[in-house]
Amino acid sequence: MSFEIIDISKDLLTAELYPGDPKPEVSIFSAIARGDECNMAKISSTLHCGTHADAPLHFINGGDSIGTAVLDSFIGECAVIDVPPGRITGQYADEHFPKGVKRLLLRSGGTAYFDKTGAEETAYLGYKLIGTDAMSVGSPEDQTEPHKALLGENVAILENLNLDSVKPGRYFLIAPPVKIAGVDAAPVRAVLISGYMFWSN
Secondary structure, eight states: OOEEEEEOOOOTTTSOOOTTOOOOEEEEEEOGGGTOSSOEEEEEOOTTSSSEEEOGGGTSTTOOOGGGOOGGGGEEEEEEEEOOSEEEOHHHHHHHSOSSOSEEEEESSSOEEEOHHHHHHHHHTTOSEEEESSSOSSBTTBSHHHHHHHHTTTOEEEESOOOTTOOSEEEEEEOOBOOOTTOSEEEBOOEEEEEOOOOOO
């Protein structure tokens, strides 16, 4: 049986930055070319560059950190759907979001975002994870309420996905965040698997 692995991650160093975020920087502190035994680099960056997962701690004081994220939310069957640019309202989510899946990825060319009602309805519908190809699930005018509505109900959030070449449909998602204790987010190498696979229990 054949299957395809589709990388839906954006590069941490070259992805578009959210306005106001500092540019990530890489520096080399060990190089074979300089006579060192190995090549080693270090990076300075926010945890929200490139494709990443948000933890409740991002917008909820005292919320869970990304180091305690439930991995089941980030691994499993998912649906990819197209959504129009602009605001995702509660009415839109209720009428257009598929039922019977627990993980939903939204493809809009990076232009769709939730308002408070849309995020609240999405949480009510029982999703474990919402992913978006936009830089954020919220809008520049309101980041707080959409994040709180989702994260407050333990809906995992993936942001800044690369869904340009992904067709709407059902896939298997593998996108666990890097384990970092006590912080609000972490980078993710997100992939979709299409086709037929055998999954052992």
